[in-house]
Every structure is written in structure tokens, then in C-alpha cells.
Amino acid sequence: MRNWLWILLLAVFALGACAASNPPFPNTSEAVVEARTIFVLRHLQKADGDDPSLNGEGAAAAERLANLLDGIGITAIFATPTRRAMETAAPLARRIGVSIIPYDPGNPQSLVAAVASTRGAVLVVGHSNTVHDLIGRLGGEPPVALTDQDYGTIFIIAPDGVTSRRELD
Helix, strand or coil: CHHHHHHHHHHHHHHHHHCCCCCCCCCCCHHHHHCCCEEEEECCCECCCCCCCECHHHHHHHHHHHHHHCCCCEEEEEECCCHHHHHHHHHHHHHHCCCEEECCCCCHHHHHHHHHCCCCEEEEEECCCCHHHHHHHCCCCCCCCCCCCCCCEEEEECCCCCEEEEECC
């Protein structure tokens, strides 16, 4: 009789999990986000120069990124110390009240260790020549390498390594 009670209890929990609302990202649920889903993207559209800021299009896209990720459970944001990467993450950081943690793109293992020690969902902002490598190092399935013209693709690494992508509209 006790076995049937446990089976019934497990069935109720399973049905409750199925009734969850649709998450904003494919293959992502609140439970998965709590198990450290990692969001990786290249900085958004930039102006010209040695250490350029985001241009108008990039700044607007950064606000859309903040709208999209607000409420998803991001607990840490990592970005290279370049202006464009920091500005990509800034609207979300302000909105959720976390500081952006700079990382050295020349030392990706340090970033991997920092992400591994973080609870909850994480956002990582990189560059066209680092995103591919970072996704692999963070346990995901690396996409085709990005070009200098690729902006606005968010790669979502689930705790099991399944990697999906979403375009920032």
C-alpha cells in the first residue's frame, strides 16, 4: 500500500511539472534555470574605434536583451572589460541589481571556474572570436564560428549540455 502512495505522489509532482507555463526560451524551465542555465552571446552592434561603445542599434538591442532576460533568474553576468561588452550587459545588470563581473577573454578557464561556482542562471557576453570556444568550454555544443557581422544570437546551454539558440528580435 505504501508503494502505491509513493507512486501516486510522484505522479502528482510529474503532472505539476507538466503544467508549468511556457518559458521564454526553448528547452528551458524554471527548474532548469535554477540548475544553472548559461546564456552566451556576442556583444551587440558597435560603433567604430579601438574600444567602441555600442551604436544606436546596439544600445536598443541591449534594452531588448534586458526585457527578454529580466525575470528568468539570472544571478550573475560576466563580460569582457571592453565598452561594447559591458554596455551590452548594462541594462540587464541595472534592472536585476547585479554587478557585471569582468573576465579576461585570454583566460577562458578562469571564466569557466567562475561560472561553475555560481548558482542560478548566468549571462556571458563575449566576442565573435570567443563565443564558439566559450560555449564548448562551458559544456555546450559549439555552434559554427561567428563572423564580424553576427549580432543578436543568444546561445542557451542547458545543464545537460543541450545547446539551443534564440535570435534577439
